[in-house]
Amino acid sequence: MSNLKILVGCKRVIDFAVKPRVNSAKKAVETANVKHSLNPFDEIAVEEALRLREKLGNNIVKEIIALTCGPPKAQEQLRTALAMGADKAVHVEVGKDDSEANILQPLSVAKLFRAIIEKEQPNLVILGKQAIDDDASQTGQMLAGLLNWPQATFASKVDINDDKLTVTREVDGGLETISCKLPAIVTTDLRLNEPRFATLPNIMKAKKKPLVKYTPDQLNVDITPRLEIISVTEPPVRKGGTKVESVEELISKLKQAGL
Amino acid sequence: MSYIPNLRIGLTRNTLLKNFIIGNVGNVGRKRIISFRYFANSIESSTSGAEIPAKKHAPTKEVSFTADKYTYLHRNHNFKELTQDDIRFFASILPASGLIIDNEDDLMPYNVDWMRKYRGKSRLVARPKTTKQVSQILKYCNENKLAVVPQGGNTGLVGGGVPVFDEIIINTNNLNQIRSFDPVAGTLTCDAGCILEVLDNYLAKRGYMMPLDLGAKGSCHIGGNVATNAGGLRLLRYGSLHGSVLGLEVVLPDGTILDNLSTLRKDNTGYDIKQLFIGSEGTLGIITGVSILTPSKPKAVNVAVLGVNSFQNVQNAFVTSKNKLSEILSAFEFWDSNSLKLLKAHNIQGTKFPLEDNYPFYVLVEISGSNKDHDDEKLQNFLEELLTNEIVKDGVVAQDDTQIATLWSLREGIPEACSKAGAVYKYDISIPLSVFYQMVEDIRNRLQSAGVLGEDKLVKDVIGYGHIGDGNLHLNITAKSYDPEITNLIEPYVYEWTEQHNGSISAEHGLGLMKANYLRYSKSPSMISIMKQIKQNIDPNGIMNPYKFLPAQ
Numbered sequence A: 001m002s003n004l005k006i007l008v009g010c011k012r013v014i015d016f017a018v019k020p021r022v023n024s025a026k027k028a029v030e031t032a033n034v035k036h037s038l039n040p041f042d043e044i045a046v047e048e049a050l051r052l053r054e055k056l057g058n059n060i061v062k063e064i065i066a067l068t069c070g071p072p073k074a075q076e077q078l079r080t081a082l083a084m085g086a087d088k089a090v091h092v093e094v095g096k097d098d099s100e101a102n103i104l105q106p107l108s109v110a111k112l113f114r115a116i117i118e119k120e121q122p123n124l125v126i127l128g129k130q131a132i133d134d135d136a137s138q139t140g141q142m143l144a145g146l147l148n149w150p151q152a153t154f155a156s157k158v159d160i161n162d163d164k165l166t167v168t169r170e171v172d173g174g175l176e177t178i179s180c181k182l183p184a185i186v187t188t189d190l191r192l193n194e195p196r197f198a199t200l201p202n203i204m205k206a207k208k209k210p211l212v213k214y215t216p217d218q219l220n221v222d223i224t225p226r227l228e229i230i231s232v233t234e235p236p237v238r239k240g241g242t243k244v245e246s247v248e249e250l251i252s253k254l255k256q257a258g259l
Numbered sequence B: 001m002s003y004i005p006n007l008r009i010g011l012t013r014n015t016l017l018k019n020f021i022i023g024n025v026g027n028v029g030r031k032r033i034i035s036f037r038y039f040a041n042s043i044e045s046s047t048s049g050a051e052i053p054a055k056k057h058a059p060t061k062e063v064s065f066t067a068d069k070y071t072y073l074h075r076n077h078n079f080k081e082l083t084q085d086d087i088r089f090f091a092s093i094l095p096a097s098g099l100i101i102d103n104e105d106d107l108m109p110y111n112v113d114w115m116r117k118y119r120g121k122s123r124l125v126a127r128p129k130t131t132k133q134v135s136q137i138l139k140y141c142n143e144n145k146l147a148v149v150p151q152g153g154n155t156g157l158v159g160g161g162v163p164v165f166d167e168i169i170i171n172t173n174n175l176n177q178i179r180s181f182d183p184v185a186g187t188l189t190c191d192a193g194c195i196l197e198v199l200d201n202y203l204a205k206r207g208y209m210m211p212l213d214l215g216a217k218g219s220c221h222i223g224g225n226v227a228t229n230a231g232g233l234r235l236l237r238y239g240s241l242h243g244s245v246l247g248l249e250v251v252l253p254d255g256t257i258l259d260n261l262s263t264l265r266k267d268n269t270g271y272d273i274k275q276l277f278i279g280s281e282g283t284l285g286i287i288t289g290v291s292i293l294t295p296s297k298p299k300a301v302n303v304a305v306l307g308v309n310s311f312q313n314v315q316n317a318f319v320t321s322k323n324k325l326s327e328i329l330s331a332f333e334f335w336d337s338n339s340l341k342l343l344k345a346h347n348i349q350g351t352k353f354p355l356e357d358n359y360p361f362y363v364l365v366e367i368s369g370s371n372k373d374h375d376d377e378k379l380q381n382f383l384e385e386l387l388t389n390e391i392v393k394d395g396v397v398a399q400d401d402t403q404i405a406t407l408w409s410l411r412e413g414i415p416e417a418c419s420k421a422g423a424v425y426k427y428d429i430s431i432p433l434s435v436f437y438q439m440v441e442d443i444r445n446r447l448q449s450a451g452v453l454g455e456d457k458l459v460k461d462v463i464g465y466g467h468i469g470d471g472n473l474h475l476n477i478t479a480k481s482y483d484p485e486i487t488n489l490i491e492p493y494v495y496e497w498t499e500q501h502n503g504s505i506s507a508e509h510g511l512g513l514m515k516a517n518y519l520r521y522s523k524s525p526s527m528i529s530i531m532k533q534i535k536q537n538i539d540p541n542g543i544m545n546p547y548k549f550l551p552a553q
């Protein structure tokens, strides 16, 4: 079987456990002084790359590269990926801090990824099926389009045999299994795996692993947003229910509600 | 209503994600980690073994009456038995919803304790809504010599919150209003029946938090916490309730309302009477209001769990943590491999265990500060030193809040896992760290040589966990059932052992019924005599939580 070089996406997002608040301008969520972490679906992507290496061996999976596009602090998320076991990190620096997270839209990210892929030449790219901040779920698909590579999105199981990638996907009616040739793009679904914790020895080792930095200019990528965000609002507050005393009252309430 | 004490447990990331994030992109929203009330002793799941049939309502009957089990106890005949006149009086003070009378099923959750070890025979639960009602009720009980038990969330672990015989239960469920919060000083004033977690959530929205936290937070009341002087998981950093409670409102047995709800941090005028009620376990009066100093919620928190090869190295890690983490160290907890085994056996949440290999000891270190970069760097240095000096072999560091919650759920899940194992003998002991774990080993050896320890024997396991940072060991002995043979092997041995090593027989759970007669192992005769004088003075008829706290003779 041929060599595998895996690139994984690692986006910095507001921590899953934090309740986001809309900012006063109603154009974005508040990011200042809010805890940020690695996008959970990206964490699953890193885990899957590591499991592929554990399964196929070091002589097949030659390198696992973690890539992030974001502010300087996004290096924290690269450190997480390295501490989990990735070999090398690439940081495309965009924006000065988390307040500028909106600059990057999926198409720009896909183009930045393409530029890095041209440099690093991976033959398997694993991304999260979406980031939990904008929930766009577009980057993987756009990247496949730009590269003209096959894509296997929403993967709940990944197998590699020689050059053949077999992916099980969760679809509405059940499971769908597809296969394609490498190089390819995979996006991860929740049930693909359960990510490991970063262990102490690996955290220490991660400090010595290489981290390469680029800017969009150096990569010749124009990241000018194509979409304008008009407004961001909180979901409507759920109205509390009421208790009824009797069946009659229930029926009359249902009638009132036009049911 | 069946007997189901509530216990909060944090949902782990997986249950959450699985419940909420399913397939479709459009549905994916960010969900907050919520705590929910987990029915800890829910009938089907808690009954391991044949003693308790898995039938609704039936198992509660299986808890035998305290009075039958502990034959040294005798009802004090100076106390009156409840009459129709008394019931009429209570009904004149409280609405029907505030009273439970003579309905065995409804009374059950108030008569039986969380461990299902103690069971009283009370015929009446009163649930007042106001301090005035509490005052009217106590005054009446005192004049008529009706004995009472104050009760909060009924999560106490020493049988203090449930009646022994037919004492009337005065429960604080309905005393649940937050009275005021000062966002500048951080002082909170509230009713005694507010649930700890409700208060913590209220404060979180305002950038503050409660100075204490414990596994029972979804059910226990702040009044119960104060009455037991609860310690818990934040004591290392924020100190005991003797420091953070600023004022109390207490109703004395004669109905007097002692209003000492001060929010002043400094007040040197006369004897500090509120201190007497902190840790008085319902024997002097009923706490109806609490004002408490709350710290601001730390902005940067992280948690590491470490695998350690010897107890000596647990101590070394603790010393290193004080040196290297100093002001950001907020918890230092430990558990042994037997605790982990039990957690794995009762892993209802499907928690992922962080370390691959098994270690004799595990340590959880929490840091809380205000600057993530600064705090992370300190944590790194600390961990590096532990590895270089081979104090720890392996460990994990949380990478996000969800992992922090998962790591904490290991430590917080131990008491519950113990309770699922059958009957559990719980001892919470303060002892010097040098002999800390020796106690667990000695008890293990003692039960082993008596031939009662083993998978199919009376005693299933002896486990140790607790708050290293506070010198507080939780020694738990899991058994098939509560059996006098086991009790006699453990007690007073544990208490004598503690006394010999200059420890305290109760670090945080209190004395209650369980340890009332063992007070002498930790306090001198002259101390006990002063305590009795205080009790006699404030509660001359002895109606407040009788048979408990102080030794009988």
Ligand SMILES: Cc1cc2nc3c(=O)[nH]c(=O)nc-3n(C[C@H](O)[C@H](O)[C@H](O)COP(=O)(O)OP(=O)(O)OC[C@H]3O[C@@H](n4cnc5c(N)ncnc54)[C@H](O)[C@@H]3O)c2cc1C
Residues within 6 Å of the ligand: B007, B114, B149, B150, B151, B152, B153, B154, B155, B156, B157, B160, B161, B162, B172, B192, B213, B214, B215, B216, B219, B220, B221, B222, B223, B224, B225, B226, B227, B228, B229, B230, B231, B232, B233, B281, B282, B283, B285, B286, B287, B288, B415, B416, B508, B509, B512, B545
């Ligand atoms: C899973 C679990 C974990 C725990 N962890 C810890 C821990 O880490 N640290 C710790 O210290 N304890 C711990 N505990 C025990 C602890 O004492 C209680 O959880 C809590 O403090 C008691 O509060 P409560 O409202 O349930 O009181 P209850 O159990 O109802 O009552 C406890 C005692 O206080 C008295 N009392 C209650 N309310 C009042 C009042 N308003 N006025 C006067 N007297 C009153 C009762 O008469 C009784 O003597 C734990 C318990 C459980 C079940």
